[in-house]
Ligand code: IPE
Ligand code: IPE
């Protein structure tokens with residue numbers, strides 16, 4: 001595999017330069033990568049399969065990308081798995097998507113524990129079916145002692161919903177006298193977001209050619225580098241992930257400075 005990766009080194013493809021794992025590791029690794037995993041339905045449609053077949057295939061990609069992210073020493077990998085708007089989909093599809101965490105964790109939890117990965121989530125867990133919640137909470141508990149990669153699933157997550165919840169909490173604290181409204185600053189808001197314990201993403205990847213955020217981490221992505229690819233999520237490879245990181249490593253981040 002390494003030999004093969006070396007051969008790819010610096011060869012141009014239709015989507016850009018090939019970066020080897022070694023090359024990527026020789027530069028600063030982004031601490032937090034967030035991915036909008038999109039295109040499962042189109043992947044299935046291209047093969048005349050039901051949409052859920054695309055979601056199933058996408059789950060295997062989650063496993064491969066998690067393993068590589070962990071090997072690269074990335075601290076947090078946030079994966080957008082289900083948005084607050086995805087409830088609008090047909091019930092059969094929603095039901096399938098709500099079974100996926102159980103299937104994923106049922107298959108891979110022992111390996112994740114072994115690999116020192118911590119499973120976490122952002123999103124409103126109270127609204128998801130009990131069987132889904134139980135599987136996730138068990139995985140969170142079983143991996144809570146680990147200190148490797150944080151595998152953070154955004155499940156029933158919506159950034160506007162998150163901001164609404166934060167504003168309500170701040171209003172409550174002002175009303176009850178815990179907080180003086182003159183003291184509200186960026187940190188006050190950050191502390192009330194679901195990501196309060198993790199740093200903002202350095203790199204955002206979206207697959208499938210859509211160039212939008214779809215209600216994902218609107219606050220947290222203020223200074224994140226964006227990287228889009230036409231590749232559909234079930235086709236997203238380790239090579240493509242390394243390319244995203246490699247190209248990120250060649251960007252100049254200024255954060256408003258010079
Ligand atoms: C992403 O794939 C997975 C979820 C949103 C749950 P889609 O299901 O959105 O696939 P497309 O965009 O219809 O191809
Ligand atoms: C965003 O993808 C949500 C997830 C990847 C979970 P969608 O497929 O739901 O987004 P839109 O509808 O194309 O904006």
Ligand code: MG
Nearest residue numbers: 038039040041
């Ligand atoms: Mg989509």
